[in-house]
Amino acid sequence: MTDILEKPGAEPGAMDRAMVRQMLIENPDWVRRDAELLSHLAGAPDGVADLGRVVRDRLLGEVRDLKEQHRTLAYHARENLALLARAQSYVLSLMSCADLDELDYSLAWEAPSALGVQTARLYLEGATPMIVSEAIHPCGHGLVDELLGDENDFTGACAPRTGRTLYGEEMGSHALCRIEASGRTAMLALASQEADQFHSGQGTEILNFVARAVERLITPWLKES
Structure with missing residues (x-):
């Protein structure tokens, strides 16, 4: 029997061909999963237009794109779960804040x-x-409406002037969420120097979760002040 593993260029004997044929019949996925082998096996003679190969190449490209999209979705899903876990842990820590001073420290x-x-x-x-604070600041009436309009929240790019006004420096993107506490309008603002961290159409469930926790905390404190 010809050793086709040691002599890959040799002409296989009848027994070798029968063996390979039987193995491929029993394991067709060996060929399906090998794009290069599949392409060679299905290749057209020289000078003949192979429309089937064009279609196969296109389908293989689409499969690769779908796999990449799947990997991206899985990555973002893991990131979101990790962020949700951190947000939940942070909200639990907020419950130990006894007054605005401790909340200010926690936010900062x-x-x-x-x-x-x-x-x-x-x-x-x-x-x-x-009187003195690091993260909790007063602002004029109408600022929240100016930034959010009729919406409850916003995620996206942070204009240079807005960044300097809210954060003291320019930021790439930010997330804003309206808060109503003790008859006053307030706003939770989270900012990043990365331009793509917050973007239009992004889910705001975690942002609102944190904002609602802050809202419940400050309501009684603002009544007292």
């Missing part, structure tokens, strides 16, 4: 790493509940 120093952002800010319209 704990929220960025927990939520994967550069900066976290809370703006209160027409209220100055703290």
Whole structure:
């Protein structure tokens, strides 16, 4: 019997051909999964247009694209689950805040790493509940409506002027969420220097989850102030 493994260029004998044929019949996926082998086996004679090969090549390209899309979706799904877990843990930590001072510290120093952002800010319209603060700031009436319009939240690019106004420096993108607390309008703002971290059409469930927790916390504190 010809050793076709050691002499791949040799003409296989009848027994070798029969063996290979039987193996391929029993294991057709060996050929289907090997795009290069499949292409050679289905190739057309020289000078003959092979429309079938064109279609197969196109289908193989589409399969590769679908696999890449699947990998991308799986990656983003894992990232979202990890972010959700961090957000839940952060919200639980918020429950231990006893007053606005502790909330201010948490937003300034704990929220960025927990939520994967550069900066976290809370703006209160027409209220100055703290003399000195790092993350909780007063703002004029109408600022939230100016930035959000009729929407409850926003994710997308951060204009240079907006970045300097809200965060003291230019940011690539940010996420904003409206808060209503003790009859006052407020806004939670999360910003990143990465332009693609927040984008239009992005899901805002985690953002709203954190915003609603902050809303419940500050409502009684604002009534007292």
